[in-house]
Amino acid sequence: MSDLIQAVLDSEEKHDLRSFLSELSQQEKRYWLRNDILNVYNEYCAQYQTSQQFSTSSSLGKLIYYTQEIIQDGSSFCFIVRPKIASQEVYRLTADLSVEPMTVQELLDLRDRFVNRFHPNEGDLLELDFGPFYDYSPIIRDPKNIGKGVQFLNRYLSSKLFQDPKQWLEGLFVFLSLHQYNGVQLLINNRIQSQKQLSEQVKKAIAFVSDRPSEEPYEEFRFQLQTMGFEPGWGNTATRVRETLSILDELIDSPDPQTLEAFISRIPMIFRIVLVSPHGWFGQEGVLGRPDTGGQVVYLLDQAKSLEKQLQEDAILAGLEGLNVEPKVIILTRLIPNSDGTLCSQRLEKIYGTENAWILRVPFREFNPNVTQNWISRFEIWPYLETYAIDAEKELLAEFQGRPDLIVGNYSDGNLVAFLLSRRLGVTQCIIAHAFEKSKYLFSNLYWQDLEDKYHFSIQFTADLLAMNAANFIISSTYQEIVGTPDSVGQYESYKCFTMPDLYHVVNGIELFSPKFNVVPPGVNENYFFPYTRTQDRIESDRQRIEEMLFTLEDSAHIFGKLDDPGKRPLLSIARLDRIKNLTGLAECFGQSKELQEHCNLILVAGKLRVEESGDNEEREEIVKLYRIIEQYNLQGKIRWLGVRLSKTDSGELYRVIADHQGIFVQPALFEAFGLTILEAMISGLPTFATQFGGPLEIIQDQINGFYINPTNLEETATKILNFVNKCDQNPNYWYEISQRSIDRVYSTYTWKIHTHKLLSLARIYGFWNFISKENREDLLRYIEALFYLIYKPRAQQLLEQHQYR
Known part of the structure; x- marks a missing residue:
């Protein structure tokens, strides 16, 4: 029995629990997530005029707080309780408050019945269980040590x-x-x-x-x-x-x-690294406007440069200069023949500012040229990845004149290719998820059949399971990316137990306490993003040009909105125009607060200005929504929307110019896996307000070097920003204090130097332990291969057949 439920049943509050269940049964909903549960409970407390202490600190209040989901099943209720991080308990409660524990299988069956109410599944589904493969591995006991695997x-x-x-x-x-290098004995x-x-x-x-x-x-x-x-x-x-x-x-x-x-950490054992990003539309110029590639390109280019530099430094420190050691880093991506004038159709491209770091582009095989000659959405590329890995292996062996020493996958597609390559080459494999689609789309696994034509989640979630279990080690940007917070489920944790009705049940998808997990946040590129106070490193002509663009330039093709009073304190936000980034939510927050409008201007740097310029449905919807909000709240003269694609040089100066004006950076995403723009703003010296949902919780220390906001609560968000503005008006030093603490926070924790040093140290240590412990992972890898051929490949083949007729 759950301690939380038992505490309620042992008290007078069991009557309140019975009443609360009665309230739930009268609602149209039959499936409540945590926010829904809290809302119903708050309404219940208001209706019965309970005390504040009862609402928050009573036994029932604690049970409600730790309940992640409630599902009504006939006259009973299934409570999914998460009493602590990375832990889940499931109970069935009846109207007369009898309680019985439920197994994972029973929970998954119930979820299936909820989806297929009128066509229940006959017979059992395939169960995926990776748990037994971790029985022979050491397991972390204390949840706070998750992410400190090495x-x-x-x-x-x-x-x-x-x-x-x-x-x-x-x-x-x-x-x-x-240890050898090119046949020369080392050590x-x-x-x-x-x-x-x-x-x-x-x-x-x-x-x-x-x-x-x-x-x-x-x-x-x-x-x-x-x-x-x-x-x-x-x-x-x-x-x-x-x-x-x-x-x-x-x-x-x-x-x-x-x-x-x-x-x-001192042993010279890594000289050749592959960073895998097969999605494509990857280059150094002209590629950042394509949906869902911008952040990936910036991250990987910065990582590749930093890795090459670190490998060179390590080789020199190890005394290998006399051997002419030339470390090499390759970003493996896709060659796209119809590349819209970019270099995405070029096989090999040297990375600017490096000696031996390259972008290697390998094409997808030509099944249907109408598809494979062009860019393909990340939701559609799955049928091509197996043959892509086979072709990429040959290209990599030729470029390196041998095998790489480390393969790092990026995103779901890159992680799958990294697994396929690692399996073929026998090389240490690391994966970096950055962000899982499963966490972005509510009920994406439960209603996968409704979403399959558009997103093909059945293939993608299968690929995620295979790659994360096959990896020798996993890098996450934050702790909560793995196991969330006391009141939210982590991205990896969401793969622990779930169902895809009519496809399979996952009873144990990943061991969250495995030492393969390591938190290694990315860095910020200090060549472009640095404090506004470093005036000696700023170019005056750039500053003046960006100043004009932000506040006064009239350019109807790329800028919407003329500011009535450019001297007001600027609120800046930079993001893609898609639903999850929530720039329209920030605009609405600004529109609803007359007081905020009196003190500040809102400046958005966001994608396209016109619907007809965008090829992305979600972006088009957000463009229409943003214009509607500007009209609805009469924001003309108070908002400026820049539909421009900025170079990194200009992006860095843009943050600094806003800092010159003692501005504020706001990141209002509904969910943010990490938040690179937050680092860029903070290192530039901008006090930053960022979403409390996701990675920013670990970047920012609230009210010390930045501020958390709940982007779904517009009034509270406006109040927090206003409180800061008023404090700055009363005490001019306050802005400078937060600004300096922001800068210090990034330099102490979030530089590429720190990131690459940790990554290479991990790769060496995991390589050493794989050798010394002689851990036999062949049974796990065979299981993963079986799932690849029995689940992934047939579904990918179905998608390929659809592509043949395009």
Whole structure:
């Protein structure tokens, strides 16, 4: 029995619970989500004039707070209770308050019956259960340690291995002897024949380099070290070599997890990386206007540049300059023949500002040229990914002149291709989801059949399950992306247990407590986005041009709205014009608040100005809605809408110009997986108000270096912004305080340098543990392959057949 339910039944509040269930039974709805439940409960409390204490702190109030869903089934109610993060309990309550627990299978059956009320499913459905494959893996116990997988793994496996020193040293010795670069031996050579000899020679080498001048280059004593059995890879100077060998010496004599991580992080074992983004429309110029590609392009280009730079630095520090080591990073994407004048039809494109980072474009095979010659929506590309992976493998092997050392998937499509490539090549695989469609679209799994023609969620959610379970490690931008918050379900958590009626039941889709999860937030590109106070790095002509564009330029083709008073404090928001980004909600919030209009102007940088210019249905709807709101609230003269595509240089200066005017950045998304524009605004020095739904909860510390808003509560949002504006008017230093704290927050946590250092450290450590623990994942991978061929592939084939007739 749930403690929460038992507490109610043991008190006088059981009468209130009975009354509350009676209220639910009188409603038209039969399925309530958390917000619905809270609304009904608040109405109940208002109707019966209960005390504030009863509403929030009573046993019933606590039960309601932790209840995620309620489903009415005849005269009984199914309560899905989430008493703590990553935990779910299911109970059936009857009108007379008898309670019985329900199994996951019973819950999924009930959800199916709710959808198929008039055509109930006959017979059992396929059940997907990944749980048994995690039985042989270590599992994190404390929910607060979810997302710190590598720290847990180090502690767990270290303690296990260190109990058997002989096995540990033998594994370490073999691991060190394996490393090569282009056929050249690294770290140790065949003069060291055993782990015992390794221990002896390390001490001799430490004594030798300790007598050398600290900054003496490695090449000057390379020969002496080689005669002792040590090849390049230990360091570029005598000091660095001594440090690395000393860490190894400590690891051999008295191993502990911290020393192990410090040592493995120095090992030169990654030189070639693939970042997979097959969706396409990926380039460095002219591609950001296409729906759902902009953020992906910016993120991956920044990541590729930072990774190449870090790999180069690591190679130099390891003393590999004499070997002409050239780390290489490839962004693998799709070649699109009809590329609208962009370079998306070019096979190979060097990434600006790099020495050896490239965009490699591989075309989809030509099943129907009317489709495959053109850009294909992310919802439609699934039939082409298997053959794409086969073709991409050949191209990558040719470009690298060998296998890559690490494959990183991005988004659902990229993660599936990363799995297929990793399986074929035997390479460590990492996935980064960024955002799952399953979390964006309410009831998307339950009503998948109604949405299938448009979104093909049956294929996509299957791909997500396969990729996340196949990955060696998973990177998320935030903790709550994995397991949410005390009152919201995480994106990965939503895959734990769900049904797709008439297709399959997922009784255990992912182990949330697996150490494969690691929180590694992305960074902000400091070349383009930096504080407005760094005037020496700003170009005056750019500043004047952006100033004019924001406030006074008349350009009917790209700008809507002339400001009556350009001197008012600007509220800025930058996003795509789609429903989830909710710019229309911000405009309505501004329109409803006369006081906000008195103090501020609203400036939106958002996509297209005209319906006929957009090829995206959702964007067209939002354009129409935005014009309607401007008309409804008579916002002419108070709002300015820029339908422009900005370069990163201009974007950075735009934030800074708004900061020059002591402006505010508002991010009003209904849900935001992470929030790169938030980082860009904060590092520029803009006080930022951002949605409380999603990643911004972890970026911003509320009222310290920014503010949370509930974008569904327009009045509350307006009040929060007004309170800040009034505080700034009363105390001019307040704006500067929040501005500086915003800048400090980004520099301390959200730079690409921090991101890539952590990513490469993870890749090395997971690679090491995969080797040393000899974990056999073949049963899991065979299960995933079976699901790929039995579920994914037939459905993808059906979609391909539809494409043949376009």
